[in-house]
Amino acid sequence: MALIIEDSQKVTQRKIPVPKNAQKVFGALYNALEPSMGKNNLKNLKNLATDKTYNKKGDNSDKANGKEQGVNYVNIDVAKKRKERWPNDPLQQMAQGGQLAYDLYDKGIERARSQEKVQPVEPPKPTSNATEPPEVKVKTIEKPSGTISYNENKTIYITEEQLIKLRHG
Secondary structure (H helix, E strand, O other), X not given: OOOOOXXXXXXXXXXXXXXXXXXXXXXXXXXXXXXHHXXXXXXXXXXXXXXXXXXXXXXXXXXXXXXXXXXXXEEHHHHHHHHHOOOOOHHHHHHHOHHHHHHHHHXXXXXXXXXXXXXXXOOOOOOOOOOOOOOOOEEEEEXXXXXXXXXXXXXXXXXXXXXXXXXXX
16 A cells, blocks of 8 residues: 655745755766766756756746855755656666755655644743732721721821821811
């Protein structure tokens, strides 16, 4: 029974960046294999070796991400196809980029799939339990002008002017 993994649109829209050092290795390998194998057999290798973007969807503007830095990208769909069609013959594997290209495709696809599974951020839990404040005992004094209430645990300081106002109402 075959295992079929279908990726979401978010995953397939991601791209795998090809590092500069790997581009140099792919370029040297292309130059070494071109006289013996011909250009038609080395299309994938040439694509990995150069910064030029031929026949790539969505790369029409010069201000696309990474273009100003000269970074080459491989789409996830393209990487999946190349990995599925990976040859068994060691010479043909070298024509596709060797183990370095295979690992680049494999790790890039794995990274794109793992980025999709990020859990949403949960709201923070309360740090303390909601407790009710203790009851405050309040005493009241009846006066002709109204009632005065005060906390029996607190000391109240009254100025002379306030005392005169209390007496005269």
